[in-house]
Structures are given as C-alpha cells and as structure tokens.
Amino acid sequence: MQRTTLMLGFAMATLSTCTLAAAAESPAAGRWDLTVMVGGRKVPSWLEIRPQDGKFAGTVCSEAGGIQKVGEVKVNGDKVEFKSDLVEKPDKFYFTYTATIKNNTINGTRKVAKDLKHPWENLPPGAKHPFIGLKFIPDADVSGTWKMDVGKDDKATLTLSQAASNISGKMTGKQAGVVGKAATQGAALTTTQAAEVAGAGEVTKAVLHGEALTLAIKEGEKTCKLEANVKGDVMEGTIEHAGGKPENFTAHRERKWGEPIKLFNGKNLEGWKTIDPPGEKANNNWKVVDGVLTNTAGGKNIVSEKNFKDFKLHVEFRVPTHGNSGVYLRGRYEIQVQDDAGNPTGAHNCGALYSRIAPSVNAAKPAGEWQSFDITLVGQYLTVVHNGQTVIDNKEIEGITGGALDSNEFEGGPIYFQGDHGKIEYRNIVLTPAK
DSSP states (O other), X not given: XXXXXXXXXXXXXXXXXXXXXXXXXXXXXXXXXXXXXXXXXXXXXXXXXXXETTEEEEEEEXXXXXXXXXXXXXXXXXXXXXEEEETTXXXXXXXXXXXXXXXXXXXXXXXXXXXXXXXXXXOOTTOEEEEEEEEOOOOOOOOEEEEEEETTTEEXXXXXXXXXXEEEEEEEETTOEEEEEEEEETTEEEEEEOOOOTTTOOXXXXXXXXXXXXXXXXXXXXXXXXXXXXXXXXXXXXXEOTTSOOEEEEEEEOOOBOOOEESOOSSXXXXXXXXXXXXXOOOOOEEEETTEEEEOSSOOEEEESSOBSSEEEEEEEEOOTTOEEEEXXXXXXXXXXXXXXXXXXXXXXXXXXXXXXXXXXXXXXXXXXXXXXXXXXXXXXXXXXXXXXXXXXXXXXXXXXXXXXXXXXXXXXXXEEXXXXXXXXXXXXXXXXXX
C-alpha cells in the first residue's frame, strides 16, 4: 500500500505521581481495536498504549497508510487524550482524540482540526467522529498433539483437549504425566477436578491466561511444572522436575487441515465481490483474462464472499513495473505485493506484513514474472513463504493494517486483493482451512 499517510505524534503531557509500575497496571495499557464513525461510515482503526519510563507511549493505525509509533499519551485514571498530526505539517495537529476506558472497552471522540485539509478524504473542519473499541486480549487454543523437544536430546508428546472452558490431556515420553480437567474463569484457567489415571499422576494447577500456559503435572510422588507461551502452532517454554533445573523446550502442534478450497475457478468472478477503497468511489476493473484474475487499472478492490479464520493460502501473482497491490488476510492484515526485485528489505516491501513485519530476505522476482505466496495464519501468528523462501516465520500480528475492512480481530474474515493502485494479476488461489 502506497498512500499519503498520517504521521502521528502525541501531545506531550506530564503525569503527576506516575510510576512505571502504576503505568503497567493502568487499564489504558494494551491493544485496542477501534471503530470510528465517519459520516455514517464505519472506519476501522487501531491503537496501542504501552508503559514507557513511567509514562505512556502509543502506536496508531488509521483507516489507511502505515503503522505510526508515537510519543507520549496523556492518561489520567480512566481518561485518555492525544493528538495526531499530518506528515506534511508535523507542527500542526489534525485529529484530537479524547476517550474514557471502562473495563475492556474504550469510548471517545476524534475531532478534526479546523484549519487543515485531509490528504485523501474531504472531512469537514471541526467535525467530530465518535469511536468505540475493545481491548484485544489473545485467546490461545491449546488443543492438539504437541511434539516436544526438551533440552538437548529428550523428546515428549503433550496431548491436550480444550472444549469450551475445559482442558484435559496427558504427557508421554520422559516427562510422563496426566493433565487433569480444568475450567476457565475469564482469562484464567483453574483446576476443578483431577484426572485419575493409574500410575500417571494429576494436575495440581493449570492456568491459561491469554497465550501464557502453566501446567503442574504430578509424576508419581513428584510434580513437574511446565510454563510456556503458545504462539499459534508453536509452544516455547520450560519444564522443571522436582529437585531439577528448568529445561527449555519447543513444541510443534501436529495441525490437522481440511480440504483445499479453490477460491478462483479461472472462468469468472463467482465467489468474489468488488468493493470501493476506503472513503472513495471507484470503477470496477476486475475481469478474467485467459484464466487469470486481472485488474486492468486502479479501481475497486475484490473480496472473497466466504470468511476464514485459520488457514493456509497459496496464491500466485504477477506485478507490472512499479506495480503495487496487497493480499489481505481475514480482510485485515495486508501482505504487500509490489515490484521490489533487488530492493533492500523493509516493512513496506513485497512479502511484508505491511508496515508491521519486514521480510527477512527479499525473495521478489523481477516485474512481469509469476511469483507465489504460501501463507499460514493460525491465531495471531503468521508465516509467509515467498517464492519458496520463508520470509516471515511464525511472527505475531499485533493489529490490523491500513485498508482493513474492519477491526473485529476476534472473528474470521475474507481474502481480499487490493486493486486501487493499478494493474495486477492473480491465479491459482487455493485456501486450506484448519480443522
């Protein structure tokens, strides 16, 4: 995505009696999925507020453009205030945000400055845009069979079942044991009943908070403790036996996949619909040419009619000289498509999660050649293989990117291709959903 963007800088404010610990415990700290009402239109946005040196800093994603790291955010109890300014006039504010936080919700107003013109939308000076948002708290799913590599040579298998608020399971191998039944209360997981399995043992404590998993697995007369972070289909942490030292482990889930779905039939636009770019009206220039999904000029974007949550996606694309497009996952996260052969890597280059995660290498081919993405998205963790090279390896997606259809990150969403920048071609679009 290449578009005039907002450069966001928050107004400086001094927080009286604010310490680093108090900032970390503030209800304002966290990631917020926002929806802004602009002239009757719902505009997705995103905000992160984080403690920094006893105060608060922030990051914002507006309805278009990139992610902007910013300076201090003014927080006073449950009240939040900050300002943003345009890149063309960094000394003048364009938006003023004021909000109130209650529990995990945020409500407020975004006010347009009276003396500045928006670079891509004709917003009335002084207009007020109400917004509402939810704090995004990752909700890991630990179900499945996890193959563990422990220390240098040991291996084990951890099998977990998670149905609604209950988790049960067992561990086999050198670290043998049984995970008893447990029930969630909000974000915390606490044991309610231990499993009785002869010669195996039981859980004395089990906590799942967001992506952090703790299991206490009794092995005979002893207890081992497992602590890990769940990162999609990867679990990393430590396991400690009674009287022993913690050993590092990495576990990979044996993911089960459904049947592949051909999203594009090579004949027509069945299964797809076109939409205008954010805040604009555009012509539809999408058609099928010789079995290829082709956008002949800048215009509307195109979106799959079906929604998906966790999946593998194979897609092939051909970019003209200076071409620019994007593959959006769940309609919210853009993988950049761009004429980038030979360029330095960066968060705005081909294969990047736009403005958020740079590819580790530049795997782009020259303009006019067919290229491929093989993308895996599980929870908030992303892997991108570009032309056979892994350029993003199970990295966390922190929030939406510019041009997102919505900010409902707890839900699935469509695949969509950006068509508002110019000519682009796609083919062999196959999605395999996770079971």
